[in-house]
Amino acid sequence: MNLPMPVAVGIWLVIGALLLTLVLTGRRRLAARTRPLVPRPPALPADEVALGAVRLGPLEATYVSSTLSGDWLARVGAHGLGDRSAAHVTVLDGGVVVDRDGAPPVLVPVAALRAVGTAPGMAGKYVGRDGLVVLTWQVPSDGETGAALLDTGLRTRFTADNARLVEAVRSLILPSTPSPKDTM
Template sequence: MTRTTVSVVVLVVLAVLALWGMRAGWLARRRRSADVVPTLPVAPADLGATRLGPLDAVYVSTTRAGDWLDRVSAHDLGVRSPAVVEVHDAGVTITRTGATDVFVPASTLRAAGTAPGIAGKVVGGDGVVVVTWQPDPDDPRGLDTGLRPRHAADRTRLVDALTGLVTAGATAAAAPTDHAPGAPGQDATPGTAGQEEKP
């Protein structure tokens, strides 16, 4: 073989090894992230009132909360894709093209804001809306999901809608519950108020 042929063969082998290494790394990350997110939440049949949307956006990626380079690969969460985002009373639906849809229940939402980027996309400024949520109650760290709305004005609208959902959930969780039967301030037996006990 000529020197040129040898060089080409070596380059091809190196390229194949690099691709194999990248694939092996991706599969390993996918296995690790499957432990973090064993299953995705399922959207209920009744999503309640629509608070915002539909909005055209790009689903960028999902990472471990607080580390925007630690991409989560399980369930297509690491796959960038076109998406349509809607905010409902029950949560956030992210309908994706070419990847698994994502539903973020309102009860799992922790925060929403903007950032210059997340794994898979860096745009600077406040170009990416970051949704922080906790699908697994046993995992206090939670996840960050990055969305880039097509229209800049939709970024603020989306953050406001998500923040309103977080606030509504916190208010509902803090609301007082009904007294238990026999508790102070409630009669143990309905209809006996003001009646004396018969001997």
């Protein structure tokens, strides 16, 4: 059966609108479902000098998503933490800043960092063989919601940057080893 062109276009527009509505409804439900579990992440200070000297970056990356720690399929939709976007990652003395395009930046304070490593994938993004850098960090309580442990996945643009990023973040987590002068 051949439909007239205006009718066929109209049908496709209706189908497209329905699909878009389903996607947006799913995103809203994910955000509503995870909002009681995850407090709002800390905001960047007005004066970025407060975060200290730059140790590494900014590196080009893709912010993959944040998930509940240990469950890399449990994407967090609250506060925009589940939205994939292009980003620039900077490691500073005071923590890690993920400056996302089209979304608020994510600040992971040094006191919140728990671990860093690599993984083949998480929450809808599989890149294989340790292609993602994963930061494990604790979002502090905001007074309404208790603290939450999250895993945040980052895919650096250049593979060589993975090891540099992991080492820079690891240097924030690990306590410095005492120098010989300190032990005397």
